Amino acid sequence: MHYDNIRRGVFLARPNRFIAHVALAGGASGPDGFVICHVKNTGRCRELLVPGAAVYLQESGNPARKTKYDLIAVEKGTGETGRPPAAGVSRLINMDAQAPNKVFQEWAESGHFLPGLSLLRPETTWGNSRFDFYYEQSLKGDGAGTEQTYRRGFVEVKGVTLEEDGAVRFPDAPTERGVKHIEELMACRDAGYEACLCFVIQMTDVDYFSPNDRTHPAFGRALRRAAAAGVRILAYDCAVTPDSLALRAPVEVRL
Template sequence: MKYEGIVKAIFIERPNRFIALCKVNQEICKVHVKNTGRCAELLIKGVTVYLQESEDPKRKTKYSLIAVEKGNRLINMDSQAPNEVVEEALASGKLKLPGMEEGLTFIKREVTYDASRFDFYVETYEKKGFVEVKGVTLEQDGYVMFPDAPTERGLRHVEELIKAKQEGYECYVVFVIQMKDVLYFKPHVERQKAFAEALKRADKLGVRLLAYDCLVTPDTLELDHSVQVQLEEV
């Protein structure tokens, strides 16, 4: 995916989860944060960030926060972006789902199943499945984790993917790592043990857990290579 109107800025502070203050060309601007997670390890005063300028004159904020530099690493933190890059990769065939390698014949976003709405419903000529996408921005010592804050919604998604798998659907959780050059992915046990345990249970019952890193520039994001999912510590 490609962003238009990207500008470089300096992060100052985040008064609440929706708004940040950034310095753009020596002017302090209110910026919309497109990620309601904590992101405390990313949004540190003085770091370089990349903003997308809006062309809508009616918007309360002129910019949206898209990416942030963490040392030598550029991390996209747009929470809407993972679904976009997964849809692109599914449609192009770059992302081949295990068990559905013969190729998808139908892809639909935002499909309700039981009490959840999964990100994608997919079909081949013979199989049907659900795909839930989770964006990953939390990195520590080269490995990445999810979630960065407890997520009851995410936990419910995993539990209902297990149910759908038992009813005959192919089911997947795709962790989109919004950065490059990481060692492996693992659930954040310390932040939400119940989610980590649910992932391990889902894996044993046939839900496929996939993780992919991304090629990131200030104005692009593209799904790239498969990354190892490590569950042993759960």
């Protein structure tokens, strides 16, 4: 996926989880280039959004919006209290909470999730649950009049932005909703469907993924139960630039 109209700036403050104050580079949209922008991620992101951190904003063309810009990416390791990775250089991390579903859909429709995918439907309701995707894969018969069959299943996608020394973890804050999603995927398995939980790591070159047991032990316990029940647990990193994001390579999952 690609972003248009990207501007670089410097993060100043985050008065609440929805907005940030940013000083734009190379231009003035307010006093000294100061702008108020929408943060496209309601997670804590405390290790990312530190004063002085380099950030990237997308300028909106909608004149009716209250905020002209969306904050979509940050260079971790820049800023007053940013902790650089072991190599001593900054790490570009996409923070757009809507992006993981979009890049998963692009990746899956390109044949990387299941070869010969015949259906990938976003936002699908099953029972009392609503999943990010429902999929079908046609399985051909044996050529002797055998009825065509399908692999059918549901996918939940989670974006990951929390990184420390090459390890990435989810969630960065307690998420009862996330636990509920895992339990619903296990219910799908019990009903005969396939089920998959895909963690889209919104950065590149990480070592492994693990549940964040320190922040939310219940999520880690639920994830391990799901894996034991046959729910596929996937993790993929992303190629990230200031104006693009794409699923790149599998990452080891350590439960």
